Amino acid sequence: MGTTITDPSQAAAELKARIGKAGNVVFFGGAGVSTASGIPDFRSVDGLYHQHFRYPPEEMLSHGFYESHPEEFFDFYRKKMISLGAKPNQAHIKLAELEREGKVSAVVTQNIDGLHQDAGSRNVFELHGSTRRNICQRCGKVYSAEWIMATEGVPVCEECGGRIKPDVVLYEEPLDESVLVGAMRAIAAADMLIIGGTSLVVYPAAGLVNYFQGDQLVICNRDPTPQDSAADLVCACDIAKAFDF
Numbered sequence: 648m649g650t651t652i653t654d655p656s657q658a659a660a661e662l663k664a665r666i667g668k669a670g671n672v673v674f675f676g677g678a679g680v681s682t683a684s685g686i687p688d689f690r691s692v693d694g695l696y697h698q699h700f701r702y703p704p705e706e707m708l709s710h711g712f713y714e715s716h717p718e719e720f721f722d723f724y725r726k727k728m729i730s731l732g733a734k735p736n737q738a739h740i741k742l743a744e745l746e747r748e749g750k751v752s753a754v755v756t757q758n759i760d761g762l763h764q765d766a767g768s769r770n771v772f773e774l775h776g777s778t779r780r781n782i783c784q785r786c787g788k789v790y791s792a793e794w795i796m797a798t799e800g801v802p803v804c805e806e807c808g809g810r811i812k813p814d815v816v817l818y819e820e821p822l823d824e825s826v827l828v829g830a831m832r833a834i835a836a837a838d839m840l841i842i843g844g845t846s847l848v849v850y851p852a853a854g855l856v857n858y859f860q861g862d863q864l865v866i867c868n869r870d871p872t873p874q875d876s877a878a879d880l881v882c883a884c885d886i887a888k889a890f891d892f
Contacts, residue, residue, distance in 0.1 A: 649864075649879040655888035658867070661880060662841075663892040665863060669839035672750050674742055675855065677757045679844025679868060683736040683887035686760055687727075709818035717801040717810075724813060728759065729778045729792045735766035738843065741890040743767035753833035757845060757852050759815050772830040774822055774852050776815040785809025822851060831858050839863040843886045847872045 652658045666672055678686070706712050707723045735743075743766040745751040754763050755772045761779040763771045781790040783804035790811060795802055802811040816822055834840060838861035845868065847853040856874060866872055867882040867889045875881050882889045 649881060651875075651881040651883055653883045655884045655891070658882035658884050658889040659892040662865065662867070662882060662889055665839070665865065665880060666745065666750055669750065669863060671752050671837050671861075672745065672839045672841060673753045673755065673833050673837035674751060674841045674843060675755045675834065675845070676738075676843045677845025677847075677849070677852075680738050680756070680886055681730075681733065681736075681758050681760055681762055682844070683738065683885065684730075684733045684760075684762055686730045686733050686758075686762075705818060710820050713812065713817060721795075721801055724778075725796060728813075728815070729796060730760050731792060731796060733760060733762060735762045737887040738890040739763055739766035739768070741892070746770065752837065753830075755830040755833065755855065757849065770833075772826050772833065774816070774826060774830060774855075776813070776823070778813055778815060780814035781811050782814050783807065783809040784812050789814075827851075827855075830855055834858045835860060837861050839865065841865045841867060842872070842874065842878075843867040843889075845872070846870065847874055 652661055702719065707720060713720045739762050742751055742754055742763065746768055753770045753772060754768050755774065756763055757774050759773065759775050759778050761777050778792045781795050783806070786804060786807045786809055788804055788806050803809065804811060834855055835858045837859060840859045840861060842856065842865070847856065864878045865880045866875060866878045867886045869883060869885065
């Protein structure tokens with residue numbers, strides 16, 4: 648059993664000290680990383696899964712729903728999945744800084760908001776894709792989230808009239824094999840893995856933690872996770888404050 652810290656300032660000091668001693672740090676993050684940027688998560692009390700829609704969010708975010716109810720799909724996608732006004736918070740900013748310093752070698756994220764890249768992170772494995780890329784299923788032309796937001800109804804390609812699909816992994820779809828393998832290799836090569844802002848209940852993404860063979864497992868999450876008992880350090884506090892060093 649490792650150390651558990653609930654005070655954000657103490658967590659930040661301890662996290663800074665441990666990262667300073669590490670050689671190769673990988674960060675694995677989920678929705679909780681972006682809540683400080685104003686993006687709602689899925690499973691908390693105020694999350695999307697506890698809001699009331701005509702259809703369950705899990706259904707609206709499925710491949711089958713995209714195919715059978717495209718109007719409703721894109722209405723939900725524009726209103727709830729694209730977050731153009733969101734800005735990187737301290738966790739995003741610090742991780743990008745640590746990458747520039749040669750400490751963090753990779754960020755593995757379940758988020759689709761692109762905030763890690765906005766903050767300056769370069770080696771980011773987006774397990775569930777990104778709303779920043781929306782791809783014509785006929786010719787492959789890529790459209791931005793801004794372009795999607797400027798359209799109405801079901802968007803179609805300006806070049807060929809083909810159907811647009813967000814480059815997001817929907818329910819019923821597999822994860823991108825190359826992204827998955829890259830994330831596995833990065834985690835397997837790390838001597839320190841920081842897990843942040845995730846409940847570790849979404850598979851197959853949560854299973855990537857099993858590839859870690861290093862010395863220091865750190866968890867930064869306000870709520871308990873299934874991996875807490877295996878962690879060397881648990882920062883049970885706001886993740887943006889834990890990275891404020």
